[in-house]
Amino acid sequence: MTPQHPTAPLLQVRDLLVRYGETLAVNGVSLDVEAGKLIAIIGPNGAGKSTCFNAISGQRPPNAGEVLLDGKSISGLLPETIFSLGVGRTFQVTATVPTMTVRENVQVALISYHRRTFSPWVSARRLYREEADRLLELIGMTGQRDRACGVLAYGDLKRLELAIALANAPRLLLMDEPTAGMAPAERNELMALVARLAADRGIGVLFTEHDIDIVFSLAHRIVVMNRGQLLATGTPDVIRADPRVQEIYLGRDDHTGSAEKQPS
């Protein structure tokens, strides 16, 4: 929706460094996300993928390096500020409100996006109801919109997270394992939807995913991480042929050998 400069990528991450005590969880990672493109981060467990997401979205400010959105630095900003700049995100462990209905979960994100949070006199029940319903229709949850979020199946929560992340009409979507815990058919469906949204609305998508088939069929570019470091970046074909990637994934290191089995 926002016109993009053809030369400047939507998101630029430069030499990102995040430290947990003595551990370098992310060590000098650089990557770009262009509008309308799907970029996947892959790597074994503990490679630093989620930490990357948290550093970009402000949940865990980076210790060094820079995060640029449209060429402007957003590193170190609060998550709520980054949200207001048009960044939506989903969480690896779903973060929804169990005591609200599905629709209310989306409504409250819309209320915040439209800056109506500090209105003690406005009834939230009616605010942005249609808009919320449209988002729920998009992800195919119309039938469940009045159910309490606390009783949903895990796969449905994951889909709901997407609807919430879309509430601020994001230009950049950060999806940390959006399909973990879903059935294979559901996964393909959800990620196909994400790909369609990215293309239609010009949303840049950065995602992690354990299902290698999805990654290689949908991602425009793949970033491979291992132990906090960037191992390789390239198109699916380049990555597939990279011997170092094969080494990690085919298990020459015995401790990473089983890391990429699909969750059952």
Added chain:
Amino acid sequence: MSLGLFLAQALTGLASAATLFLVSVGLSLVFGITRVVNFAHGAFFMVGAYVGYTLTNYFAASDALSYWLCVVAAAVIVGAIGMAVELLLMRRMYKVPELFQLLATFAVSLLIDDILPIIFGPEDLLAPRVRSLRGGIDLFGARMPVYDLYMIAAAAIVLLLLYIAITRTRWGVLIRAATQDRDMVGALGVNQAWLFTGVFTLGVFLAGLAGALQLGRTSANLGMGTSAITEAFVVVVIGGMGSVTGALVAAILIGELSALGVAYFPQLNLVLMFLIMAAVLAVRPSGLFGKPEALTRQHEFSDEPPLRAISRPLAFAAIALLALLTIAPAVLGTYGLSVVVDVMIAIVFAGSLYLILGPGGLVTFGHACYFGVGAYAVALGIRYAGLSFASALVLAPLAASLFALAFGWLSVRVSGVYFAMLTFALAQIVWSVVFQWYDVTGGDNGLIGLWPTSLSPLVFYFVTLALTAGSIAILGWIPHSALGYALRVTRDSPARAAAIGIDVRLVRLFAFVIASLFAGLAGGLSAFAKGSVFPTAISIGRSIDGLVMVLMGGVESIAGPVVGAAMFYLMQTEILRYTDRWRLVLGVLIILIVLVFPKGVVGSISQRLRGEESR
């Protein structure tokens, strides 16, 4: 001030710091392992003093050795009492919500508060002083009590032993491991239950030791428990929960500050303590040596159903009640009306607390602060500015929300037990200022004769009725509003709140100020209803009353605090007719609520109704 006097003050400060350290390190260790903030910790400190008094008297300890033996024996006895409490009560508490843990331990302190005077009588008790511990030594021309040096030495010995135990023994390894991840330690086959018992006993032992040691400096008295727990909270909030180093550094800081503060700015002493706490929290919300809390923890009432529009029967019941109260003056006499007024004031107070506790999910132990500020605003306004009834009544909520803005700004930087401790400490500081500022507030004697001569009781009744109805309508509405929704997101999923652009602290502050505004209104009304104001309006007792009212009713809707406040008030009035051991009754009542009836009356009824619907 001469160098000698300064040094003497500094050493006195260090002696106070010794007591503070012993009390707070126990509190902190217990929290580190069990995640329970033990509100009864101050009460155990007090028991230490009383048991120490008994032992030194019984054995007529006249030499230093027997004195020290009595002190240690007292600590051991208190430790044993602590162990019994852990085995009987605390063990059932580790899995329940924080609020219930805090309330249950507070209930223990209520029991102790009422049992001690039964055994020892209400007077302050002065232990026999041992000659060899009594004297002083000269220090650059100033006299320094030698006992203070012993206190410092005792704390140093405990610190050294703790350090060795934690760094060198297997038990210490377990403590450190369990502080990091207690479930993992359990999974590795360590008997968690006994680890918890051990640490709880140790913590209480240290509190008892501090209390018994205190006998050499002051008398044993019934107020020492509350002041000890307040200072210990300040220390752990500044030092960081679960950190021994933090407890040490903060204890020295506060001890010295109090001692030197008394010497240099006696009037500003408490304000200084507040400013230090504010400064530390502004920079490091988890304290000097504390670890930041994880933001992802789910709220404890996560099985609560989604909010529904106010049901028709409930709306009818509310209208019927309102109609009944409108015609009540035709039936009830003056006394009856005053009872109804008191109940309505309690309802507004509980209703305002509900907003913070229910939709806000924040446990405050200092809500009385805003009630009291409202009450004192009325009293001071009438006394010193000659305000009219109406303008004084406007001033009350205004003053309360100003205080709430300042204190809330500080408090919303933390959450969970830190929030509870901080709100408590702030309220206690205000209480102390009111209590000590005799010239203005009348201290203990309060301010009396506030009833304006032109005001008729009937008019006041209808004013109260209208304000109560309006307050409850607003407080019940807010959870349904945009703000209320945002508030519930901050409660249930702070990480999600931030990710959808909600400023968690600002939303909480907003709700906190709104709630305090209504608490202030209740306080203002109570000043008129009673015609007087006393420091008890701000006391921890009133904050707890509010919590019990809300919990008796239930936290899931505004009907809870309304029903709970009415029940609580009538029950209290009834019970007080038969006994003045109200705290004993209240303590038992709280433990019953926590163990048997955690959803409250309204919550349990609506849960039952829902259960039948789904069948």
